[in-house]
Amino acid sequence: MSPVPTSPNTSARSAGTEVFLAFGANKGDREAFCRFALDELKNGRFSIQKVSPLYETDPVDCEEGVPPFLNGVLQGVWKGSAEELLDLCQSIERQAGRPEKHSSRQSRELDLDIILFGQEIIRSERLTVPHPRASRRAFVLVPMNDLAPGARFPGLGKTVSELLRELPDPGSIKLYSANSRI
Ligand code: A4P
Numbered sequence: 001m002s003p004v005p006t007s008p009n010t011s012a013r014s015a016g017t018e019v020f021l022a023f024g025a026n027k028g029d030r031e032a033f034c035r036f037a038l039d040e041l042k043n044g045r046f047s048i049q050k051v052s053p054l055y056e057t058d059p060v061d062c063e064e065g066v067p068p069f070l071n072g073v074l075q076g077v078w079k080g081s082a083e084e085l086l087d088l089c090q091s092i093e094r095q096a097g098r099p100e101k102h103s104s105r106q107s108r109e110l111d112l113d114i115i116l117f118g119q120e121i122i123r124s125e126r127l128t129v130p131h132p133r134a135s136r137r138a139f140v141l142v143p144m145n146d147l148a149p150g151a152r153f154p155g156l157g158k159t160v161s162e163l164l165r166e167l168p169d170p171g172s173i174k175l176y177s178a179n180s181r182i
């Protein structure tokens, strides 16, 4: 009997998929929560390749009076499906103390979003990738541009540096610490 053919997707998965994750925190010890996310991500199936500097950013689309965020982006290789990566991100958010039910306009100990999953376009009940708001948010594009200005958003067909140049108003985003690299 001839062997069952392996789809390109399956073989790509076994080698791992290049992913970009954005992290943010604006509650408690923000730097410690970002560090916690990086430490927890280094589980067996995720290998971190690059981490951006940390930026302090004004809240976007949040309730009035919420404190500024620390934001960054990391690039890595994930061996598994996108849904499994979301499960890992959500379990790290919960371990950081973030309640399961919350509003996107409130402060949070930790937010971990999948920005790009290879060049896949995913629209499922749980997951939209590329992240639907990332391409117009300086707090994602600025740190991502430090890592991979030429990374392309599938669907939009534009690179990170092109999207950043096209942002009408980047808002306030200041370098906080260049030392988040690992
Ligand atoms: N979900 C769908 N697609 C994705 C994806 N690509 N990555 C679903 C992660 N999650 C994804 O997300 C809510 C649901 O989105 C999840 O259950 C998942 O199934 P969440 O992270 O639990 O909640 P959230 O972060 O409060 O909501 P959301 O919609 O991710 O909010 P945003 O758009 O990420 O906004 N301002 C500054 N300066 N810095 C920030 O980091 N963050 C936000 C959050 C608002 N303003 C900010 C910042």
Ligand code: MG
Pocket: 111, 112, 113
């Ligand atoms: Mg989120």
